[in-house]
Amino acid sequence: MKNVPPASASHNHHLLLSLKDKAIAIWLDWLVTVHRPRRLAAVQERRIRRARANAVISAGHSHSLALRADGSVACWGDNDNGEAPPAGVEGDFVAVAAGRDYSLALRADGSVACWGDNDNGEAPPAGVEGDFVAVAAGSGPGSGHSLAVRADGSVACWGRNNHGQAPPAGVEGDFVAVAAGLDYSLALRADGSVACWGDNDNDQAPPAGVEGDFVAVAAGTQHSLALRADGSVACWGDNHFGEAPPAGVEGDFVAVAAGSGHSLAVRADGSVACWGWNNAGQAPPAGVEGDFVAVAAGNRHSLALRADGSVACWGNNTFGQAPTDASRLGELNGTRFMTL
Template identity: 45%
Template sequence: MILRNMIRLILLLLMSIISSTSFADDYIQVDASGNYTCGVKTDGSVVCWGDNRNGQAIPPEGSFTQVSGVGGNHACGVKTDGSVVCWGDNSDGQATPPEGSFTQVSAGGFFTCGLKTDSSVACWGRNEYGKPTPSSGGFTQVSVGSYHTCGVKTDGSVVCWGYNNYGKATPPEGSFTQVSAGYNYTCGVKTDGSMVCWGNYNEAIILEGSFTQISVSAGGNYICGVKTDSSVACSGSNYTPPEGSFTQVSTGDNHVCGVKTDSSVVCWGGYNTYGQATPPSVGFAHPLGSFIQVSAGDNHACGVKTDSSVACWGDNYYDQAAPLSGSFTQVSAGSFFTCGVKTDGSVACWGNNNFGTPPAGSFTQVSAGYSHTCGIKTDGSVACWGNNYYDQATPPEGSFTQVSAGYDHTCGVKIDGSVACWGGYDYGSPPEGSFTQVSVGGFFTCGVKTDGSVACWGDNSNGQATPPTGNFTQVSAGYSHACGVKTDSTVACWGDNYSGKATPPDPPKSSFIQVSAGENHTCGIKTDGNLVCWGWHVSNLWIDGTVAPLEFATIMLNGTRFSLPTLSAVSALTTTDLLPNIKFAGGISVKGGTFVKSGTLQGFTGNPVVIAGSLQVDPSQVGQTAEIIVLGVSRPTETWYMMDNTRPLVWDGNFAMLTVRQMQVALRTIQPIILYEGELVTTGQLSIYFGYRLLNDEQIIYANESIDVTTE
């Protein structure tokens, strides 16, 4: 498991360390959370982008006046009728607002508070620190931090309640116009426009000048504010704001977004791993011309152009992005290979040839999966070739109109509209009813029914099998997310939103005829024939149709290649017969700096890190299936941890119970890996080891030299 999740995170690297990115659209307010962002547009609709693991980036429909998502896993908004609605994580009741009329809402980590029209404050959610127990009296504004809340009263004074470590809930006297509660400190704007802070903060973050509004990062150690001349000032070298006039600014854990006076949104600083700093008004237009059909694979994509030729881009290690010449009617990008239907009905494939050769005959459609391919022949029968370990390449008899090959199972639509599936583990049975189209993802499947609704079944760990309501004309299931074209030609996406792959371009700006969801990115064809892609930093997927080759001991961050220190020792757990060509490299980068083997942090707050690795495998191992493993030991406690795809877990040393970072990855000669990204909420020394386990013989190969970080 570790290996596949790791390589996913590798790809997320490409979306890290952003500069300023502007989004030409009309907004009245924006709120930057830990790993996602939401904004209220001038038409009252709410748009969210970034991390969607708890559904926090899928807002409900309706007209809003304000939105808040500081908590990181849920968001709330005030509608034009005064009611509050919330979405996302509701494990502590933080997304279950009370009835009543509100003017403002503030969402924290595990609780939420709102300002009612009668000037009272109501709070809901977890109450271990008295957070939902506001002070009595009238308020004009409220702000929820990580474990405390502060509000400005009608007389201008500030009151705070909740957890009071470092005195962050003990405000000074004076008259205030606005307050912002962070993680370990709080800041406010006084009536004379000056800024004052209390709690555990560095004096260097205090900004000079006169302000109309400020925002304290809930997780980081920096502040941004709008000055009386409409410019924005921020503390911290990584958060230098762009020039221009602003009406409002909001700080996330490691990124900032602001609304300019022309109603556009601009974001800057920190990290963009989840696409939280790339709102949906921005897509990446493909430079290769006009298309009629597109298919997104694991880390490459191909499309049929209006002249019937095929163009490909992205990972080309196996020549999967080097299409054959000729005229095509349809193309399908798989994992490390691509297949297409030519105008004469034959099927041609290119890339890794370990997955079989297409049979002779005339086809109307082809679908390339992870290691097998299936196609519809002109007589309606299905033919499959390639890996058949799970019988995924053994189709049933009958006449079909469409087929879709996934990771290790296949589904097809029969001429009577029913769906038949074969191969793989039990990923659920297709529902009854009549379908027009089906799409198989990693371990789930979605289909469009004849009434236009979308039904999904199988793995739903990221919400990928919970489609939105509405009428669709087409759906595409990726590895852990899905996207579909609605009858109004807009695109809706759901499920895993790592790297922003489930955040399509803004609907009012984008009308689509077809969409294709891959493993780490998504591509769609607009009604004008132009191709737009989003997700794993797609601006790095092509440079005039090509992609920069991978090099050992390097990692790509947002288009910039960084060098990694070489790790000298290579070991194997289950064998002494080490292959000579295996190499490891890795290091830690703080705030976008150079990667080093050993780093020291002066406090974890405000010090985002990227810990990355690179491995070179032996040629005999290329194409083998493996898992990426990441282990860490914390000193002086000597506690061992294992990393899954989201967080560290305590490990007792039992390899039979080892959780992996990424699973079932076909090894390439050079394998870049993101080991960890974000802030290290720990003290002392942490030593990180990584390696891979070959599934054919359970051999574990790892770097015996660690990457070390000390937090003081």
């Protein structure tokens, strides 16, 4: 038998490098084809959960709502129409929505409680029975329509319908979230696209809808926002104050809110980005630092919920809708708010 000379050290070294390269290649392929999609899916799922959790706080024209940890609703600000009773509203609620001069709250059993102005049938005192999973209230001058997503994905509508924003027969579809602006409505489909109906004078509600991979929507007075799965924000509609830049807003955002002329978005690090109308300090260009998990935008005031269950306010406080003094904030934060 012929003797085979032992492999040289150089040969062994090259063999090990070759095996190492193959191992790295296999590992990289796993990262790209298996791990990265899983990681992205997990990130997007967290973003969806955080975006939907935004429903625990809401800002109307001049009043504010927040869901307490015990399921009751705290109210502060203008109460001329009974939209923000100082004692709050007791109940087993899971979401809130503040309209122009009225309020909605979704109960754990799927029914909706309503209080405040009901001139257009937007807030019937007896509430609205149903198997609902999400609610929205119109929040512009003269606006008075309400939306609720049923468990089967269809949308129920009631209240003012002068622009087709609240058809009494509702809207069929596979929807998971809704938003109501001034005389127009948005609904997020399960596939990530957005359906729009109602007034479209400023392109805030294009009848053909908006295609995209969205996880949340927000409706201002006449501008719309949608949060993409990658964390960026798409904007359309009125941009008079820079509240809806056509190119959108890049960032790693997890929640959005639209007011009369300003926009807010919570970053993954908990800080809040602001753009648009800032005449009352409702949208400081530098943003607001903090450990926030949810935001809400009213006419000229803003709210943000911290991870510890306390609330921060800024902007117009004429009616006590956005207090910044320590004593009033101490009262509001005396009972922990729900953070989901």
